Amino acid sequence: MKLPEVVAVLGLGISGCAVAEALIKRGSKVIGADEAPKEKILQREQVKQLVEKGIELVSGEGAFMRLAELGLKLAILSPGISIHREDIKRLAQSGTKLIGEVEFSYQLLVNDFGREKVCIVAVTGTKGKTTTVHLIWEMLKSSGLTTILAGNVGTPLAMFVDELPRSEAKTPIRVVMEVSSFQLATCETFRPDIAALTTLFVDHLDWHLDAEDYRRSKAKIFANQKGEDWAVLNADNLGVRWMAQFVRSRVLWCGKEVASSCPYCTHWVSNDDEIVWASLNGERFPVARLSEFMIRGEHNHQNLQVAIGSALLAGAHPEAIADVVRNFKGVPHRLELVGEINGIRFVNDSAATTPDSAAAGIQSFDAPVVLIAGGRDKGGNWDGFRKAMKEQVKVLVVIGEFADKLIEMAKEAKVKFTKAEDMEDAVRKAFELASSGDVVLLSPGCASFDMFTSYAQRGEKFKEAVCNLLDALHLN
Numbered sequence: 264m265k266l267p268e269v270v271a272v273l274g275l276g277i278s279g280c281a282v283a284e285a286l287i288k289r290g291s292k293v294i295g296a297d298e299a300p301k302e303k304i305l306q307r308e309q310v311k312q313l314v315e316k317g318i319e320l321v322s323g324e325g326a327f328m329r330l331a332e333l334g335l336k337l338a339i340l341s342p343g344i345s346i347h348r349e350d351i352k353r354l355a356q357s358g359t360k361l362i363g364e365v366e367f368s369y370q371l372l373v374n375d376f377g378r379e380k381v382c383i384v385a386v387t388g389t390k391g392k393t394t395t396v397h398l399i400w401e402m403l404k405s406s407g408l409t410t411i412l413a414g415n416v417g418t419p420l421a422m423f424v425d426e427l428p429r430s431e432a433k434t435p436i437r438v439v440m441e442v443s444s445f446q447l448a449t450c451e452t453f454r455p456d457i458a459a460l461t462t463l464f465v466d467h468l469d470w471h472l473d474a475e476d477y478r479r480s481k482a483k484i485f486a487n488q489k490g491e492d493w494a495v496l497n498a499d500n501l502g503v504r505w506m507a508q509f510v511r512s513r514v515l516w517c518g519k520e521v522a523s524s525c526p527y528c529t530h531w532v533s534n535d536d537e538i539v540w541a542s543l544n545g546e547r548f549p550v551a552r553l554s555e556f557m558i559r560g561e562h563n564h565q566n567l568q569v570a571i572g573s574a575l576l577a578g579a580h581p582e583a584i585a586d587v588v589r590n591f592k593g594v595p596h597r598l599e600l601v602g603e604i605n606g607i608r609f610v611n612d613s614a615a616t617t618p619d620s621a622a623a624g625i626q627s628f629d630a631p632v633v634l635i636a637g638g639r640d641k642g643g644n645w646d647g648f649r650k651a652m653k654e655q656v657k658v659l660v661v662i663g664e665f666a667d668k669l670i671e672m673a674k675e676a677k678v679k680f681t682k683a684e685d686m687e688d689a690v691r692k693a694f695e696l697a698s699s700g701d702v703v704l705l706s707p708g709c710a711s712f713d714m715f716t717s718y719a720q721r722g723e724k725f726k727e728a729v730c731n732l733l734d735a736l737h738l739n
Contacts, residue, residue, distance in 0.1 A: 266291050267337050269293075269333075270286050270292070270294070271295075271296055271333075271339070272339050272341075273330075273340045274296075274340065274343060274344050277417065280307075281419040281421035282339050282368075284422075287316050287317070288425060293317075295313060296326045296329075297320070299323075300323055327350040328350040328353060328354075330354055331350075331357040334357070335354075337359065338354060339362055339364060341363075341364065345445075362450075363450065364419055364446065369420070370452065375424060382438065383455040384455065384459070385440045385484055386439075386573070387441075387442045387444070387461070387481055388459075388462045388481075389619065389620075390464070390615070390619065391461030391462050394563060394566045394570075395459065395569050395573075396439050397412070397591075398587065402574035402579040402584045403574055405579070405583035405586055405587050406578065406583040408579070409434070409436045409437065410436070411423050411436065411437070411438055413439070420438070434578075444481050447480045448480040448483070450483050452487055453484075454487035454489075454492070456493065457492070457573050457576050458484045458492070458493070458495070460481070460496055461569050462497060462503060462562070463500060464502055482506060488510075491512070491513070492512035492513070493512055493515060493576050494513070495514075495517060495569055496514060496517065496569075497517050497565050498516045498518030515543075515572045515576060516531045517532045522542070529544055530542060530543055530544070531572075532572040532575075534553050534568065537552060537554055538552060539551045539553055541572070551584055551588040552588070555589045557591065557593070558591065558592075558598065559627040560598060561626070562623040563627075571584055595611075596613040596722035597614045598611075598624060599611040599612070601726050601729045602729055602730075604733055605736075606698075606699030607697045607701050609725075610628075611722045611725050613718045613722030616707065616709060616710050618643045619647050621636060625651040625656060626651050630701055632703075632704050633657055633701055633703045634652065634656045634658070635683075635686075635690070635704065635705045635725070636659060636661060636662070636706060636707050637661045637662040637708075637709055638709030639663065639709050648708055649675070649676060652676050657678075657701060658679045659679070659680040660696070661681075661682050661683065662682075663709060665708075666682055686721070686727075687724075687731065690725065690729055690732055691728075705722070707721070
């Protein structure tokens with residue numbers, strides 16, 4: 264990969280700083296652009312270190328627009344910056360080539376390390392990505408394979424490229440990646456050996472032009488695959504089945520009925536009420552006991568099957584997979600059991616930032632649900648949420664910008680509701696309205712940015728409020 268003398272990095276968060284470090288190591292002059300005020304940017308330790316290494320800062324309102332006047336040949340975007348913004352389109356029109364961190368890191372990997380020395384397992388989907396990549400990562404590690412976890416889970420691939428061992432080992436390093444629609448939108452040559460799609464609904468209409476633009480971005484995970492590569496597809500999701508038309512590689516189907524509904528398929532993962540089965544090249548064998556999987560919800564059973572299929576293709580051993588299935592306790596903020604007070608379970612599903620994922624969270628429980636929901640709406644379809652709420656929600660506790668719209672839905676569904684000022688208030692009210700045997704579930708269906716810095720902070724505030732409630736009850 265031949266880099267220009269000067270490269271701009273847009274957005275100086277975790278991925279932007281990792282890209283800047285990689286560029287500096289390769290001798291490029293780096294211009295770091297961020298819309299935050301300079302004094303705020305310099306509070307970030309990574310940015311201070313980059314400035315000491317010679318990075319030039321362009322900061323504040325209009326920072327990206329000012330780059331269009333510099334005649335740059337290449338700019339690398341952080342995932343949160345939409346390519347559809349007017350200032351970003353203006354930068355592209357000025358002759359600057361725009362790519363994202365995943366594309367940049369992939370090109371470095373191919374050029375610096377060697378494509379044949381890595382096996383890339385990439386996972387995307389509207390929901391289920393994070394749980395699925397953690398399962399795959401654990402399954403490959405438990406099989407004794409050298410494996411790294413990168414991408415949208417918090418550690419950019421750019422941070423690993425220079426750390427991968429330059430050995431002559433015959434077994435390639437497994438690179439397990441979560442990739443978002445934002446990251447895929449700026450990919451050009453990115454080619455996973457194994458590309459998995461968990462679900463496809465509609466999300467992020469605050470970033471994408473429309474639903475079609477969102478789907479096109481997701482489809483790019485398959486765009487550069489060749490016949491010898493693999494696509495792992497969740498047959499139980501209508502959107503994924505629709506997306507299959509864009510696949511040009513071999514397909515491994517995953518789904519509850521796929522074994523019986525697709526008799527001509529030779530590669531699949533499926534389950535009955537007890538066992539997860541796999542078939543590779545026509546050989547059918549049991550992999551794990553579904554009853555031993557501790558994570559609730561039919562959607563998580565689908566995630567598990569996609570993970571098993573991807574891990575098997577990447578070289579994991581069935582015995583190691585079964586061991587991970589028995590011991591996997593889940594990922595924080597995804598149907599995470601926080602605790603129990605007076606027979607009431609408190610469950611943190613803060614990562615459910617879309618209506619469909621919140622509906623799946625509600626449907627994961629047989630018990631009545633006291634639901635905490637709300638935040639900043641991202642433009643999704645709320646029909647499935649309405650149905651799940653009507654069938655299973657005992658009381659709705661609303662928070663955030665979308666609260667009044669949720670109250671309207673509750674009235675239509677004849678579900679009791681109350682409004683809370685903050686997370687402490689929401690947890691307290693939910694507890695007061697719940698009975699022994701109920702579940703108090705934080706599954707917001709919305710983004711967090713109206714009240715919190717991230718869904719993770721929202722989840723931590725929920726857990727903190729539950730702990731505070733428990734302490735208060737003990738004191739009394």
